[in-house]
Amino acid sequence: MYIIRLSLPVLFIVASLIYAIMIFQLQPAMLGEPNAPRYFPLIICTGILIFSIVDLINMRKENIRQNEDLEMLSRKSTLKVVGIVLGFCLVYTLIFEHLGFLISTILFLGALLFYLNGLKHWILNLSVTIITAFTTWYTFSFLLEISLP
Amino acid sequence: MWKPVLISLPILLLVACNSSASSEGTEFPTERMELIAPASPGGGWDMTARSVHRAMTSDDIITQDFNVENMPGGGGEVGWQYLQRQDAHSTSVNSSLLLTNNLLGQSDLSYEDFTPIVMLLTEWIAWATATNADVQDADELITQLQDDPESLIFGLSPALGSGYHLSMSQIAMLSGVEPRDLQVLVYDSGGEAMNALLGGHIDILVNSMSVLSSQYEAGEIDIHAVTSPERLEMFPDVPTWQELGVDIEFPHWRGVMGPPDMSEEEIAQYDEWFGEMAESEQWQRDLESNMFFDFYMDSAETKDFLEEQNELFNDIIESVGLMP
Amino acid sequence: MDFSIIIDGLYTALQPINLMWLVIGAILGTIVGILPGLGPATGIAVLIPLTFGMEPISALILMAAIYYGALFGGSRSSILINTPGDGSSIAATFDGYPMTKKGQAGQAMSIAAIASLIGGVMAIFGFIFLAIPLAQFALNFGPAEYVMLFIFALSAVVALSMGNIAKGFLTMFIGLGISTIGVDLQSGVHRFTLDVPHLTDGIDFIVIIIGIYALGEVLYNMFNINKAKKPDQNIGSKWFTKEQWKKSLAPILRSGPIGFFLGILPGSGGTISSLLAYSTQKQIAKNKEEYGKGAVEGLVAPESANSSAAVGSMIPMLTMAIPGSGATAVMLGALIMIGIQPGPLLFENSPDLVWTLINSMFIGNIILVIINIAMVGMLVKVLHTPPKVLYPLVLVLSFLGAYTLGYSTVDFYILILAGVLGLLLRVLNYPVVPLILALIVGNDMEQNFMRATVIYDGPVSILFASPITIGLALLTILSLSYPLIIKLLGRRKKKDHPMTM
Structure with a gap:
């Protein structure tokens, strides 16, 4: 602490x-x-x-x-969750330009959801991941004409 | 509901295959093309890129998919580094910063790292003072500077070493004033610098005619002398520096360049496109409304011009003492 | 004043085609306002090709609607999930998010929309009667005046962190430090860029805002994500109560003019005006201890101010052709391309255009309130999303937003670092706002200070450069000493109110 x-x-x-x-x-x-x-x-x-x-x-x-917040943060379990989420963010940063927006976002969001939301809700996780990745990709690339890698 | 989709799918695929097959071979644009504006929306580069885009697409000169991409950062550096890694489908707007960034030691990229495609337009640079400052003409300003170079405060944008800065330094040198003694305030944009001039916070604004014109027409500022070789049609009352005995011609140009190693055919294709565009009515109208001046040169002329400019800038930077 | 021209303007603004563009602009503006990182500048830039085929006046109406629409939208995500999308909606998190936690999300959003409306309408009246004289007055703001204005704004915000002043100054200096990264305009020297070209233009403060708030918020919520299944939150009524309205009216009316005037000054008007409106409101309030815990006055004051600032910032753009923000710079460029030349002569040469715009802004503000209140029902559903799904989505949107700002993954690293910093600042009770404001104004403050040293002899003559600087200096002293005076007077009451911002 x-x-x-x-x-x-x-x-x-x-x-x-x-x-x-x-x-x-x-x-x-x-x-x-x-x-x-x-x-x-x-x-x-x-x-x-x-x-x-x-x-x-x-x-x-x-x-x-x-x-209280500090006490919470000092627990091993919290540090682990925060660390893993940050780890995912870092991996996302590293792969973003190489794999492109679509694939890296599916991996990132999928990993986060499966980690946080659990394997049990896999249908929900998968559908949220794929729908989000495709809709944002479509919106940005085509409607907003912002080119994503 | 699904039937028509299922039926049309193979057809679409066929069509898609067909079109990609037909465009293979010698035809050059095979995919989406992009014109990079290495700055945020709103500035001179962005406006140039968007005008090109409009003229090219509204007259169907380029039928291929064609986009403007903003890549701001580092005075063009970010966009140009990106361009270096692309193929001939990507091009970028450029300006004298391409040369000066390198000469000032702020970038490793040089104009020789790219393929010159076209020189499009130029702005002419002028000195302006507020009307209420009661300055008669440029001679008066120069005399005052010769007496005491620190007595007048210059404002310019967007950086030291920009065309505005180099041109005013050259003018000072030619009139026997040590450029290093001048008091210069740098502003982010021409608008901010204009604000400072109108508020009386600076004495002389060095900027392009497009930034100066609306306040000039409203009678808020006086424009004293311009760096063009002849008087401008739109501003018949503004003398050139040459008339005043200062031998300077200083365009603030913008053009387009491509990635390194473009083939002859690709360059020829761009020459054709830009040649046609430069004549189009839409382009001429855009030039006029932005107060840009036609400065068209094809790829070969552009190449020579860039070399010439690079030498000129090198000389000025050296004598002003900005050399790294 | 010739009234027929006003009626003509109203008539043009009400033409179906113009109304249609107005609605489209309002909706689009609201959407780009809600999404982190996307702002009105992007929204307008995207539509530039579309405006080429339009009547100039329709294009102007559309672009203006996106601009002020984005400010309506901006507060939504601040209120709902504590993640402001840009500087001007930060102040909405102070009391807006606590209101959501108290189960008043619906009320918060609807009263914020009304506050924006009233602020906007006040500014439109200001536009009609004061545009040209105020634009002239704003010219008096030179380097010395700006330095003092920024010092005043910073001191007002540091003073907000009462009882914690040392920490407030500390985070302020950190923010100033970050703002020195990049090229120093006056000398052309590259500072602290580590040879990364992306950093030569400095760090975009919006990336830091998204990092500290959005990422920080997500990480903070990871603390108990596995335990507490959030009990179904009571969203509360969509409509605010009479009592809330009564409390809000005075702050709204007070903050509008503050925002309007600061908006006219070129620079970071939106952020400064909403933060100053908040701090002014809090300093004169009697119930200070409620601020930061969901006081409705603390939400409506900044909302009214930033909506008013948006209208104000169009004044220098239209009357002097001087853009004061990224969004107005894009608008200026687009207007020139479609053949409208803003400048001192615009009001003389095409008064019809100006009056149509003014009328359309009236109608647009009303349309925006309707859109935003209608959307309240839809938006509060966000709160029903299980946090385990919501927060990953917020993360993706944050990264995407950061990418669209600079097209570089360098910003991702900055985002992650800012997220960790945001989490620590929050857990350890450091005030964040001084950092953000310092980051936003830091570079301008330094540049203006360096310019002022060329114009004036020394720091003292900068202080006494004009009546404006003296006035601002007095306000600075007042804002810093005010909390102390209050503290001395209120010794009897219990001492510390830990501030959370």
């Missing part, structure tokens, strides 16, 4: 440090004040750093045991 609570401020502190390094690696401007592209990011970087630290300090006052 504490790890999850700590994740964001720590992540933000790390992000601000990486950001700072990138700011110093920026090319100088070709015209005008050479450092101009760095000013605004530097202010932001400082802002993130300061407020992340303030947030870390404020955390001691927080009673995280009262946070």
Whole structure:
């Protein structure tokens, strides 16, 4: 639980440090004040750093045991479901351009439905998957003339 | 209810086979064609692509299925990288950014990576000031800049290194003003820059006549000098820079190019299409309503022109000090 | 004013062919508004080829109807499943979604539609009487004024996260940080793009919105997806109650003008106006603790404002040929192609066109209310869909929406990252809205700040550049200190109200 609570401020502190390094690696401007592209990011970087630290300090006052959502998320079973759904999303991203919209969407939606809704409702799962994939594909490619891979 | 469908199915299949069979062989367009506008809907590239599409399809010059695709990103980079991987059924709108992106070191793609197909139209670039700023003419502006280059604020769009920026730098150089000393504010679009001019936040707007015309007709702004070789028919009162003794001719052109390695036949086919389109009434009308100017060149002329322009831009970028 | 021309306009607007286009535009607008990622710009762009064969006035009516129709539609998915499709419908999630959870989805949607109608009608009156002077006034907004406006908008939104101010500032800075990705216009330097060409234009804020809200919402609902079979939710009546109406009227009337004026300013009018309308409404309300928990005032205020902003944003497009948003830019291009030249002379040269448009906007708003209320019955069925089926579908639509924005799977990775971030922000009680608003205005704010440094000597002279900047600075101070004052005064009451947004 504490790890999850700590994740964001720590992540933000790390992000601000990486950001700072990138700011110093920026090319100088070709015209005008050479450092101009760095000013605004530097202010932001400082802002993130300061407020992340303030947030870390404020955390001691927080009673995280009262946070039901956090407790829920910290359970192994929840983390597993969230992780698997995110895994499906990632796979979808990887196959989208190679297999095309239609096939990858059928696989993605099918996998999600079978995983979440269970094998028992296979008729429903299959029909929802196929109908959705084809109607969205048709709507976007033909009615909206947006080309999908 | 199903019967007619079942019966018609084989017929449809036959027809489909037939049509694909007949178009095989030497005929070039065998599938859906696309014209890429490497920007979001609404901008100059998009308008050019849609005008081409309209002229090509409304006069039945191209009978094949033909679409405009928007592929925004990276000043054309995203759409052009995509084009590089396609065959001759895909083409894309281009402009001087194709050359400058590469010269400024912002892209590895060069004009030599594509097949030039046609040069379509150009816009001419002018300097404008607000009417209430009470500027007499371009000479006055140049004199003031010669005295103090930082005394006037220029506004332009959509990026440093764009045609607007290069042309104003060249003008400054030719009049003995150091271009690097000029104060330049960059805006996302010509509209935003116009807003700033009317609100008095910038002094000089450098943009194309199409952006300037409606406020000019309403008497809100003065247009001082234009980069065309001769006075424009639509704006007989606007002198050219050449008349004012600044030897510059600077078109802000747009054309169409195809993927690398197109065959002679394919190029010839496009030449035929665009040649016919350039003469069509629809196209001429669109040019006029958008305040674009005809700049037609066929594929061979386009190729030479691009080389010429690339050299010119290279020189300007070098002397302005924008070279990476 | 010559009244016969108004009547003529009404007559033209009521011609069957124009009415037909109006209805088609309204329906299409509602649909693109509901779908995540698709917005009025896409809707209009798709129809451009169709408009070539049309009378110019019909084309104008159609395009305008899509535009304001999308804003009616935008709040639907915010209210029903907490997933706004773009910036201007974010504010509808604050109280709209809690109303759904309380079983008032039907009421929320119908009163939101009415709020949009009234906001729109107010803006049309504004259009008639104030179009040209206001467009002139808006020109006074230069770099310094914009910087101050954005600072004010950000501070008003950060102030919403009362009791949590540090977290509000933190997420605001994160949003600003994301907005610096891409080419810096003033210098041409590529910043933080990791050499991905897709990132040179920056990250599309709509992808982040879809990620944080839609994906975050789906992931959040995975927590107990296997346990609680959602008890059949009570959808509630389709019609709002008299009491709700009474509470709503004042916020609607107050927010309309805010939205209208912010809409006229080129920029992100829709989002800023709905968020500012919400924060203003909340700051002056007596029952603050109800906000965020389904207060009807908190829903109608932003709805009225963004519908009003849509009408407002057509003013600079038509009177100055200056588009203030993606959708109006597409409209401007399409209008020029069909032979209408917007600009200062449009009102003089073709008043008939303008008056027909105005009349059609009146009728269109009424048609939209009818469509939207008629659709309430159909839309609430979404809530009957078992969550195990609904959420996978939301995921697919989110990915599809993200794809149509940039035609690249780079956006998918951003979407997934934003989804995880959204989940964590939500679970750990970080306010999301400062992040989103900062992301939307961040780039403009920086660019205007850099422009202002060229024009003015230093930060202090930017602050005192004009009466507008001074006024905005005062408002900023007020909005930041107001929560503190309230807190000091209300010490007796119980201290913390955890804010969820």
